[in-house]
Amino acid sequence: MSRRSGERRFALALFLPALLLLVVTTTLPLVYLIWTSVQRVDLSMPWITGFAGLENYAKLGADARFWSSMALTFIYTGTTVALQVVVGLGLALLVMQVKAGQGLLRVAAILPIVLAPVVAGLFWRSLVLAPDFGIMDFFTRSLGLGSYNWLGDPQLALISVIAIHTWQWTPFAFLVLLASLAALPPDIYEAARLDRAGPWQRFRHITLPLIRPAIVIVVILRMVTALSAFAAIFAATGGGPGTATEILNLYAYRLSFTELNLGYGAAVATVLLLITLTVSFGLFALRKGR
């Protein structure tokens, strides 16, 4: 036996426990999810249990609530990611100008990230957005704009959950972009200045192209998080009022665990999984392509 294959076997032995753990905790449940999605499993109608083939998926076409939660998922993901990148980049550029105390700002920025999303949701629900008593209402009332039912009105509720997510995750974009801004070589800017490039030109033609990889990474990671968001919305609105904030994840949860239609719920979850995979592969391909 060659030394090489012995080494490989040793590497495999080291790798195997981790692989097994991954298979047991992620792959198997995933396979089971897909298996469930092709079954008829509805606890409230045990008499229909059986193999369904693609029936559950076929039903999606005519399910208005599925399409509206799909649309909401895209609105929610699109706006939160765009806001995070824009606000995060803005903050990073601003903080770059601050000479002293940057460390403190970084620590402060981490705070929302380390909060559990469910805590963030509850915190906003009960302290910030509560009508009459909340901080938001305090501001709008003292500005003479009146009191609002932030989480009770369909449109305000959607804006509110977008705000919660943006508040919690913008610091992530901020930190990543700040780090990559700090690593930019100063000599290019000096050369640009000698060529009389204005601040906007410098930003547009130097900064942006240089930090583009970082932005793409932020977009990918934030998209995956936004697509799989659950806890904060669940805690703040429960998907309501009505179905105004019911993104796909919440719809799948409601189907499976409130309505007890496990088969159909699994199908919705599988579709969400496919969307997430497609989006991230697409973005990665885009990144490699250039």
Next chain:
Amino acid sequence: MAIDSNSRRRILKAGVAAPVLLGAPWVARYAHAQAASLGPYQSAKVNWRQAEGEKITVAVIPAGYFDALISITPEFQALTGIEVRYEKVPPGQIRQKAILDLTSKTGTYATHAADPMYYDLYVSNKWIEPIEKYLGDAKLTDAGWYNANDIIPAWRGANSVKGQLYGVPFDGESTLQIYRKDLYDAKGLKPADTLDQVAKNAAAIHDPNNRVWGAALRGFKGAGQNMYIYPSIFRALGGEWFSGGAFRANSKEGVAALEWYVELLSRYAPPAVRNWNWPDLADAFSQGTLGLYIDANTSASVLNNPERSKVLGKIGYARWPKGPSGKRVSSIWNWGFPINAALSEKAKRATWLFIQWASAAETQARTSWKAQGPVKRLGLNRLSLWQSKEFATLAGGLGSNFLEASIDSLRNDLDVDWRPKMPQWPAVGETMATAIQAALVGQQKPREALDEAQTRIGQILKG
């Protein structure tokens, strides 16, 4: 020292007993009280100790009425030798946890506080046992002593599937109008007798500039929130859940009921009401900001909390207003105890003994007017207890007409078909709640919302 011989003997005895009991201090505390207090149970012709040594776990929700039961459970353990462990699960999760346990057949919860709407689901999966098996067995139940027929009939009806009882009511409620008697008296108003009068009364009281709103109802989304109020309006207007065997959400009466609900809340309720469940309503009423709300009669104990309430002595109660057909429809809400079918035979017997004990008249009294603690339960499961002198004394201070309105409504207004009895209730209730909320917040018109619910429920029922 002057100690009479009697008490000296007691002290001596205690001295001997102390070292033995040190290992289990709580046994010592209860053992003393029990010797005398087990009598009412021992008069039943049933061998309470037949399942001695069994251990059962009971899931309940964190609530005063279950705390009262928990605090006297050492008496049950002394009576039967069965060890009971309680697990408190918040009301929002207890159904899911119970279903998880039942569907995996682990038998974790011998019994749990069950939602009456879930029995059809449980039974169609054969997850629980028919109670008759235990109730009709002379070795397990002394029928004369237990007197099952005394338990409020509509609650038993609600907990039955095809005429078979599956869960024994422990605590429950009826829905009543709760109004500010002082405000009504000042305007010369009487509590509403019909649905139309509710709005008229509300209009007369409504004065939001002085922080008094005319009327409010549960507005939050959920099977136990807005879908708790809506069915009473719907049934009072003559609505039927099923027509020709098929579920109908968008009937004429359905739309009318939802319009009434939307109209009342949008005109006379505080704007935040759409997020409110019963505790929020009770808070608002206690703070003196509501003229009327319609909710569980058991809220009376919260409204009369001297530390929180600003409306002490100003509360009046009346039955649900009636619809055009003269029907008044209260909820049939009760927490019942079913028997988990996944248990061993001995554990099932132990569970039944527990249920029998908890729902017996004596235990109901001991958790109510006889209770030691500050909480005295109101949601007693037997009409004979509601009509007893002792209970009348307890309920006397709760406000004007509390006892009369409660008894009348427990007797006449409880409607077994208050909500649609069907195994698919979890999905149907949730869908209806979503539609009602969409209408309450103005996202959809009542008809539109119910049409959509109908389509969706049609799909759900098709499977």
